Amino acid sequence: MTVTRTIGYIVGSISSTSINRRLARVLENLAPEGIELVEIPIKDLPFYSPDYDADFPQVARDFKQAIADVDGVIVITPEYSRSIPGVLKNALDWSTRPYGEMSFFGKPTAVIGTSGSGVATAAAQQHLRAILGHFNAVTMGQPEGFIQDRPGLFTEDGQVTDDSTAGFLVGYLEAFNGLIARVQHSAELVSA
Numbered sequence: 395m396t397v398t399r400t401i402g403y404i405v406g407s408i409s410s411t412s413i414n415r416r417l418a419r420v421l422e423n424l425a426p427e428g429i430e431l432v433e434i435p436i437k438d439l440p441f442y443s444p445d446y447d448a449d450f451p452q453v454a455r456d457f458k459q460a461i462a463d464v465d466g467v468i469v470i471t472p473e474y475s476r477s478i479p480g481v482l483k484n485a486l487d488w489s490t491r492p493y494g495e496m497s498f499f500g501k502p503t504a505v506i507g508t509s510g511s512g513v514a515t516a517a518a519q520q521h522l523r524a525i526l527g528h529f530n531a532v533t534m535g536q537p538e539g540f541i542q543d544r545p546g547l548f549t550e551d552g553q554v555t556d557d558s559t560a561g562f563l564v565g566y567l568e569a570f571n572g573l574i575a576r577v578q579h580s581a582e583l584v585s586a
């Protein structure tokens with residue numbers, strides 16, 4: 395397969411049994427022809443403090459470089475206490491530093507998440523969208539990815555057992571690919 399576009403994804407959970415990581419694997423497996431999904435890991439980032447600004451740690455440099463290296467980023471978030479988990483907020487804070495070097499500025503970005511509840515991470519995603527808006531990320535508005543988990547929906551090896559969910563996720567990836575294409579086309583027109 396010839397890869398024409400690389401999409402990074404961040405999983406906002408460090409749980410060893412994360413259902414959002416299962417969703418990430420499913421998205422990897424469903425990626426349309428020419429699209430490669432790669433993880434942008436966050437679990438080794440220390441808690442951000444301005445004390446790091448003078449000597450930015452390599453792990454944070456790598457994190458920011460990984461965002462720079464991809465065409466777009468999907469943030470796959472659990473919902474904790476009706477918001478995003480602290481580990482994800484910590485990673486997003488790192489992405490804004492050093493001051494003036496926001497990794498998500500102008501970056502095509504999409505949000506999605508799964509939980510067992512009926513709201514299926516909708517509250518967390520609204521908070522996440524507010525943060526990404528502040529970053530001036532170009533965030534996909536539709537389709538919204540509120541995936542209600544149930545036992546057996548996602549297998550550990552990244553298969554989805556329900557055809558309508560699979561169809562939705564393929565459409566979600568295609569829509570995000572289309573958004574990236576439009577952003578890249580606009581950038582080419584501006585620089586021409």
Ligand SMILES: Cc1cc2nc3c(=O)[nH]c(=O)nc-3n(C[C@H](O)[C@H](O)[C@H](O)COP(=O)(O)O)c2cc1C
Nearest residue numbers: 407409411412413414415472473474475476509511
């Ligand atoms: C501290 C904590 C807070 C939670 N708060 C919510 C919540 O507000 N809404 C929700 O739908 N699920 C909530 N849950 C349940 C999570 O959706 C569930 O644990 C899910 O598996 C987390 O995603 P993960 O498996 O990818 O880590 C919470 C779980 C924890 C541990």
